[in-house]
Amino acid sequence: MEADFQVIDNYLMVKMPAEIDHHQSGAISRKADSFLLRDSIQGIVFDFEDTKFMDSSGVGIIMGRYKKISCLGGRIFAIHADRQIRRILYISGLSKIVEIME
Amino acid sequence: MKQEEKKISRGYDNELRMEFDAVSCNESFARMAVSAFIAPLNPTMEEMADVKTAVSEAVTNAIIHGYGNVQGYIPGHMQCPREISVGKVRMYCRIEGDVLAVEIEDDGQGIDNVEQALEPLFTTKPELERSGMGFAFMEAFMDDLQILSAPGRGCKIVMEKKLGSMPWLEEDE
Incomplete structure (x- = not known):
């Protein structure tokens, strides 16, 4: 399953795949960046509804996007993150820059 | 002899011992294999996720940093990236009682400074958006982590974790 991208009201919604590891992380980052360049994106919402697994490659995706969007005042959100993904966001310190929502 | 009997009764x-090509599609294969291997121990969901994450980190390290295969690649499905260095990752898992030991070994370039590599957020490949959290996750999710490596001489990660840490669920003997 691949990540799905949609722009809704200047927010980029990224529906994350079932498994996020190094194998797919590059493609997700590149695709997200193409949206950031093309549209005037104010924020990115990562939707983890279908995600069963994520490792530090997912942290890299979020960190990289944060670096690009934060200098334009954009924000990053995470929705539908299960317990394990929350743990990863907390341990990596990403919870300080990502707004984790239900 | 007595000791042997005791071991079996526990x-x-x-x-499990396996060897696979150092390409990114094998990252999910490696963690699936480990999770199937430990399934008979009835680990909790959290333990299962912890082991999968730690194995994924170690295998990804071997592939990206050991052999420098930074591109996502499935043999036969995608155009082969220009530089794929041929190498193997070896994985060895052992269950003794309720303790899982995992060893992940490569013959890649090794680590110059293990202490530095262990620092959270330190990465030698920031341009690839590696987060530098790999070893931090291995440490956080497993009970024990050892790194045996020297420059040019590959790397061996040894991890241990006690599983099924819910004794009230155990049957009476």
């Missing part, structure tokens, strides 16, 4: 001892 239940489930098992070993």
Whole structure:
């Protein structure tokens, strides 16, 4: 399953795949960046509804996007993150820059 | 002899040894294999996720940093990236009682400074958006982590974790 991208009201919604590891992380980052360049994106919402697994490659995706969007005042959100993904966001310190929502 | 009997009565001892190409599609294969291997121990969901994450980190390290295969690649499905260095990752898992030991070994370039590599957020490949959290996750999710490596001489990660840490669920003997 691949990540799905949609722009809704200047927010980029990224529906994350079932498994996020190094194998797919590059493609997700590149695709997200193409949206950031093309549209005037104010924020990115990562939707983890279908995600069963994520490792530090997912942290890299979020960190990289944060670096690009934060200098334009954009924000990053995470929705539908299960317990394990929350743990990863907390341990990596990403919870300080990502707004984790239900 | 007596000791042997005791060991068997403790239940489930098992070993798994495998070797695979250092390409990114094998990252999910490696963690699936480990999760299937430990399934008979009835680990909790959290333990299962912890082991999968730690194995994924170690295998990804071997592939990206050991052999420098930074591109996502499935043999036969995608155009082969220009530089794929041929190498193998070896994985060895052992269950003794309720303790899982995992060793992940490569013959890649090794680590110059292990202490530095262990620092959270330190990465030698920031341009690839590696987060530098790999070893931090291995440490956080497993009970024990050892790194045996020298420049040019590959790397061996040894991790241990006690599984099924819910004794009230155990049957009476």
